[in-house]
Amino acid sequence: MEMDGAKRTRGAAKREALVQAAAELFWIRGFEATSLADIAAASNVPLGNIYYYYKSKADLAMAVANLFVAQTERLVADVCGETPDPRERLKFFVARLQSTQSSRVRYGCPISGAARDFRRTMPEPSARAAESFSLLTGFLAAELGRTGARPSVSLSRARAAIADWQGSIALAHALNEPTVLAECFRRMERLLTAAR
Incomplete structure (x- = not known):
């Protein structure tokens, strides 16, 4: 046994x-x-x-997509475990993203890369990888709502923050310029923690 x-x-x-x-x-x-x-x-x-x-390699692609979702869920749980205060959670969230800055400048975003690369031949793993972005957007919108923002404003700001982060990763990677991503994190923190 x-x-x-x-x-x-x-x-x-x-x-x-x-x-x-x-x-x-x-x-x-x-x-x-x-x-x-x-x-x-x-x-x-x-x-x-x-x-x-x-x-198959496609089965591995799904396993990788599941890994990304699990890592995202763990990130959200870790951030929520830090403090009950939504503004502090949002600051901690940005700090956690900052901790991955150098690898994102070097290689881009692994989640968006997987969603893109898998999409043509493996739509299910692509959609599964993209769920990580839905989880992050939902988390940010919920925390913004807890600060008193209206639901439509919360969702709009959450999407703007994730879109800025992803666009900044792409630009920082293309230019090999860490400053682009550093500037993004400052904008994200202002956007997410501003008084309502």
């Missing part, structure tokens, strides 16, 4: 290693340019064993 539990634990660790490697390689190289052999090498899982965990 213990042997089965250890085997399941090893299997879960390999499955997680494959998804983490795929997420990073899809982000850095792009989905099309990443082979299953690349993922196997990066995860230290033999190529032939990948098929035991994932039947």
